[in-house]
Amino acid sequence: MAGYRDWISIACFGTIFHQRYRKHEPTLTRFLWETVLVCGAATIPSMSRAAGLTLVDAFRTFCLVTLGYVSSLCISVIIYRHSPLHPLARFPGPAVAISTKWWMVHRILIKGGRHTKLQTLHAAHGPWVRVGPNELSVNLPGAIKVIYGQLDRGPFYQGTPANADTLITVVDRKIHVRRRQAWTKAVTGDAMRSFIPLVEGRVDQLMNIFRSRASQNLPTDIDHWINLFFMDTMGDMGFSGGFETMVSGRDTEDWLKTLSAGVIFVSCMGQVPWLRDLFRFLPKSGPIQSFQAFTQAKVDEIQKTTTRRKDILGIIMNDTSPSLTSDEAAADASLIVVAATDTSVQTVITLLRHVAVNADCVRRLQEEISTVVDCGNTDVAALSELPYLDACVQEALRMMPPGPFGPPRTTGLTGVHICGTWVPPRTTVHVPVYAMHRDPAFFGVHADKYIPERWLEDERKLNSELEPFDTTAFMPFSNGYGSCVGKQLAVQNIKILIASILRSFDIRPADGFNETAFDASYQEYGLWTHAPLKLMMAPRQKE
Numbered sequence: 191m192a193g194y195r196d197w198i199s200i201a202c203f204g205t206i207f208h209q210r211y212r213k214h215e216p217t218l219t220r221f222l223w224e225t226v227l228v229c230g231a232a233t234i235p236s237m238s239r240a241a242g243l244t245l246v247d248a249f250r251t252f253c254l255v256t257l258g259y260v261s262s263l264c265i266s267v268i269i270y271r272h273s274p275l276h277p278l279a280r281f282p283g284p285a286v287a288i289s290t291k292w293w294m295v296h297r298i299l300i301k302g303g304r305h306t307k308l309q310t311l312h313a314a315h316g317p318w319v320r321v322g323p324n325e326l327s328v329n330l331p332g333a334i335k336v337i338y339g340q341l342d343r344g345p346f347y348q349g350t351p352a353n354a355d356t357l358i359t360v361v362d363r364k365i366h367v368r369r370r371q372a373w374t375k376a377v378t379g380d381a382m383r384s385f386i387p388l389v390e391g392r393v394d395q396l397m398n399i400f401r402s403r404a405s406q407n408l409p410t411d412i413d414h415w416i417n418l419f420f421m422d423t424m425g426d427m428g429f430s431g432g433f434e435t436m437v438s439g440r441d442t443e444d445w446l447k448t449l450s451a452g453v454i455f456v457s458c459m460g461q462v463p464w465l466r467d468l469f470r471f472l473p474k475s476g477p478i479q480s481f482q483a484f485t486q487a488k489v490d491e492i493q494k495t496t497t498r499r500k501d502i503l504g505i506i507m508n509d510t511s512p513s514l515t516s517d518e519a520a521a522d523a524s525l526i527v528v529a530a531t532d533t534s535v536q537t538v539i540t541l542l543r544h545v546a547v548n549a550d551c552v553r554r555l556q557e558e559i560s561t562v563v564d565c566g567n568t569d570v571a572a573l574s575e576l577p578y579l580d581a582c583v584q585e586a587l588r589m590m591p592p593g594p595f596g597p598p599r600t601t602g603l604t605g606v607h608i609c610g611t612w613v614p615p616r617t618t619v620h621v622p623v624y625a626m627h628r629d630p631a632f633f634g635v636h637a638d639k640y641i642p643e644r645w646l647e648d649e650r651k652l653n654s655e656l657e658p659f660d661t662t663a664f665m666p667f668s669n670g671y672g673s674c675v676g677k678q679l680a681v682q683n684i685k686i687l688i689a690s691i692l693r694s695f696d697i698r699p700a701d702g703f704n705e706t707a708f709d710a711s712y713q714e715y716g717l718w719t720h721a722p723l724k725l726m727m728a729p730r731q732k733e
């Protein structure tokens with residue numbers, strides 16, 4: 191067994207290696223190798239002093255030494271993180287968050303309440319909160335331009351154990367620019383307009399399903415059907431078809447569930463990206479494999495065809511220069527579904543949840559929408575200009591931003607001044623989107639209430655309680671070079687869908703709906719989960 195001198199040297203090793211790792215963070219594999227070597231070497235002296243040691247004794251000693259080494263390393267790390275020597279020492283934050291990134295993982299995975307926790311922390315400590323050993327949450331609208339305009343993506347984006355980067359995880363800014371150009375062409379302008387008939391076709395299909403539920407006087411499970419609707423619609427836009435979940439009435443392959451689980455996994459892994467190597471080699475679940483096979487088949491299909499495909503994947507693959515590798519194209523194919531589906535679903539659910547409980551709001555929307563319908567056809571260009579509909583969508587995005595946790599950026603090797611505060615190098619910074627959207631300092635005393643009128647200048651002026659109204663504090667689509675490239679497409683799809691629902695139905699919550707309980711059911715895992723929303727939908731006389 192190791193004597194006290196051995197333990198002291200082991201503790202010293204832990205402290206010395208901490209100083210080394212501070213400067214040169216190792217990969218997981220390298221850390222494990224170095225630990226085995228250090229602890230193996232530290233075991234030898236105590237072994238050599240004891241006669242007649244068995245292999246089991248030697249192994250036990252090695253394990254004890256390793257435990258001592260790792261413990262001393264961790265203690266040294268934690269003491270340093272709390273010491274005045276740490277560059278972020280002057281920023282307040284919860285002690286556990288300052289000690290370890292596992293606080294954030296715990297908040298996401300176990301508690302699901304990261305959004306409200308950040309809100310409480312900012313209310314208690316002000317705009318700057320230390321939410322990780324090297325991480326700051328900055329609740330200042332003035333910080334958005336610097337953080338999202340100047341800084342590179344943080345280590346979070348390296349946590350995804352994938353074969354290739356998607357547009358959303360590329361860290362190199364030059365590569366990002368060239369890949370984003372093709373994406374922009376694929377989801378805006380002419381491409382976006384060409385998708386309108388596809389969305390309208392899927393909307394008709396959904397309205398028929400809703401009519402059939404309504405004729406049986408049954409509540410409609412809105413979450414379920416809106417999820418399937420967006421899955422099928424993105425399949426059409428993304429890959430010229432691929433999903434028919436509305437026909438079968440369910441997500442037959444469990445892809446939606448799997449992709450949601452994937453987002454939760456990535457949200458957690460992004461907090462501890464050094465673990466990535468460990469997960470890369472783990473066997474993948476059936477739905478992940480079948481989804482990967484699907485995206486790969488779509489990539490192969492496009493590679494083989496000689497005509498230029500006009501769907502999102504086709505444009506991305508044909509217009510990115512130099513060409514994407516097969517793995518990159520397959521990764522972007524997944525992104526089409528991941529980025530567009532749940533975000534749009536959540537916006538529609540938030541809007542319907544709030545509008546359905548307010549008959550005046552339903553009526554006002556119906557009246558406004560009727561002005562752009564001619565002989566049963568909706569003028570989509572005119573629809574996108576409707577002020578009240580737009581206000582309802584913006585307010586839904588403010589209340590429940592589908593990406594409630596601001597994308598993390600890094601101050602890199604230089605550090606940066608943000609709103610007059612010096613933020614040292616290698617610090618991760620983000621803006622707490624949910625907390626900022628709900629902050630009375632930016633959206634008035636009723637920041638927690640769904641009030642579309644706040645977006646209409648004339649009506650806002652009549653009600654002083656709707657001031658302040660600071661749109662610079664509104665960032666549901668993020669900001670800067672990595673902001674949502676599909677923003678316009680998303681809003682177009684959402685408006686077409688909402689207009690069709692309200693043209694066709696009067697809506698109200700199903701019996702037993704409890705607004706407070708529903709709102710309290712929201713949990714944040716990088717995306718939202720919540721209790722199901724069920725609506726009674728009565729067909730309108732004049733559609």
Ligand code: HEM
Binds near residue numbers: 533592
């Ligand atoms: C209401 C719906 C949507 C919301 C709220 C939303 C929100 C966001 C946010 C916050 C980001 C930044 C994420 C980050 O930096 O980590 C983002 C990026 C992105 N979104 Fe969306 N999104 C929506 C719909 C869509 C749609 C319909 C598409 C189109 C397929 C799309 C495609 C993308 C892509 C490709 C990126 C990466 C952009 C880049 O890295 O340059 N999104 N989105």
